[in-house]
Amino acid sequence: xxxxxxxxxxxxxxxxxxxxxxxxxxxxxxxxxxxxxxxxxxxxxxxxxxxxxxxxxxxxxxxxxxxxxxxxxxxxxxxxxxxxxxxxxxxxxxxxxxxxxxxxxxxxxxxxxxxxxxxxxxxxxxxxxxxxxxxxxxxxxxxxxx
Amino acid sequence: xxxxxxxxxxxxxxxxxxxxxxxxxxxxxxxxxxxxxxxxxxxxxxxxxxxxxxxxxxxxxxxxxxxxxxxxxxxxxxxxxxxxxxxxxxxxxxxxxxxxxxxxxxxxxxxxxxxxxxxxxxxxxxxxxx
Numbered sequence: 001x002x003x004x005x006x007x008x009x010x011x012x013x014x015x016x017x018x019x020x021x022x023x024x025x026x027x028x029x030x031x032x033x034x035x036x037x038x039x040x041x042x043x044x045x046x047x048x049x050x051x052x053x054x055x056x057x058x059x060x061x062x063x064x065x066x067x068x069x070x071x072x073x074x075x076x077x078x079x080x081x082x083x084x085x086x087x088x089x090x091x092x093x094x095x096x097x098x099x100x101x102x103x104x105x106x107x108x109x110x111x112x113x114x115x116x117x118x119x120x121x122x123x124x125x126x127x128x129x130x131x132x133x134x135x136x137x138x139x140x141x142x143x144x145x146x
Numbered sequence: 147x148x149x150x151x152x153x154x155x156x157x158x159x160x161x162x163x164x165x166x167x168x169x170x171x172x173x174x175x176x177x178x179x180x181x182x183x184x185x186x187x188x189x190x191x192x193x194x195x196x197x198x199x200x201x202x203x204x205x206x207x208x209x210x211x212x213x214x215x216x217x218x219x220x221x222x223x224x225x226x227x228x229x230x231x232x233x234x235x236x237x238x239x240x241x242x243x244x245x246x247x248x249x250x251x252x253x254x255x256x257x258x259x260x261x262x263x264x265x266x267x268x269x270x271x272x273x274x275x276x
Contacts, residue, residue, distance in 0.1 A: 023174075030174035031205040032161055037218065047217070056212065056221045057205040064176050085200045089225035095218065138225075 003118040003146050007075045007108045014105045017062035021098035024052050027061055044097070051098035059090050059135045063124045066104035067139060070122050076108060078120055079143050086119070086142035094134045101129045109138065118146035148216045150252035150275055156242035159210035163198060163234050171202045198232030203258050203266050210240040211254065215273040222251065223272040232258075232265045242271070250276040 021041065028038035033055045036043035044052045054061075071078060096102060103126065110121040124137040168182045177199055180187040188196050204226050211221045232238065242256035252273045258266035 027174040030167070030170045031202060031209065033209060035212075035217065053218055055205070055208070055218055056224070057201065057208045060175055060177075060201050085228050087225070087227045088201065088204055089223070091223045092219075092221060 003111050003113045004075070004077050005111045007073065007077075008111055009108060010070075010073075010075070011105060011107045012066065012069050012073075014103050015065040016101055016103045017065060019054065019062065019096055019098055019100045019102060021052050023061065024054050024058060024098055027058050028055055031055065031057065041098075049095065049097050054096040054098075056090065056092050056135075058096065059092070059126065059137055062096070062102040063104050063126060063135070063137055066106045066124055066126075067122060070106045070108060071141070076111070076120060078118075078141065079146070082144045082146075084142050084144070085139070087138075087140035089138040091136045092134065093136075094128065094132045096128065096134050100134075102126050102134060103128075113146055116145060118143040148214060148220070148273070148275065150244045150247050150273065152244055152247055154244040156210060156214040156244070156254065156256075159206060159213065159240040160237055161206055162237045163202070163232075165234055167202070167234055168196050168198060171199055175199065175201065177201070193231065194233065196234060198234065198265075200228040200232070200266075203228075203232045203238060206238055207240050207242075207256055207258050207266055207269055207271070210242050210256065211271045211273055214242065215252075220274050221271065222274055224269065225271075226266045226269040228265065229267050230263050230265050232260055236260050238265075240266075247275060250274060 109123040120141045122139040246253040254271040
């Protein structure tokens with residue numbers, strides 16, 4: 001069964017994520033980040049940040065609510081039982097600190113088929129409350145046996 | 147900001163995720179896919195047991211870059227491919243090598259392996275040098 005490509009270019013309603021100090025600390029601790037700018041507001045302020053700063057990969061936390069509706073969109077048609085996370089890219093352009101509100105929009109960038117596998121590529125753009133782009137992400141999910 | 151030269155190897159990052167790491171990472175990230183947190187479920191779908199979240203392993207690759215770059219803002223771009231599967235209670239080794247320094251950016255080739263298997267491969271990072 002070939003992949004369906006009608007969803008290419010489709011965008012989903014933006015989601016807004018309120019970044020919390022304790023959530024940054026919880027994430028930083030889980031991934032082993034020991035830099036005090038992620039954990040201690042005073043250390044973050046001494047380094048010039050308004051509050052604790054998120055590790056770059058915290059992008060997955062504020063972007064996930066915007067990605068999930070695209071992954072589960074029936075028009076995209078991913079067969080989850082056969083899906084693997086094939087690749088990931090992030091480009092960061094501004095720091096994210098506790099107290100920020102990050103709004104993310106997801107677009108279906110590409111759906112294609114090679115060698116019996118479906119490639120589903122989603123792009124997410126995240127901006128802060130001042131309208132500055134903080135991070136653009138690209139998810140590549142591979143579905144075997146399409 | 148750190149200084150980099152072409153051909154330089156960045157410090158290796160070694161970390162051994164403990165038995166319950168996938169549960170803490172699931173809570174921290176919001177990804178509760180049972181293949182990461184339920185041993186029985188994972189075995190039931192043909193996996194050796196609970197597997198690491200790919201984005202956890204990518205976070206280890208990112209950490210090797212920000213440690214070398216001098217802080218969270220030094221990492222400007224990271225692109226990875228996931229292969230195979232990462233497992234708890236086995237050491238992850240992240241290696242990184244500078245391939246080009248140009249226009250205030252060090253381009254780095256990096257990978258993560260476990261027991262000789264690359265679980266993140268063909269990864270490219272860009273670290274700000276100024």
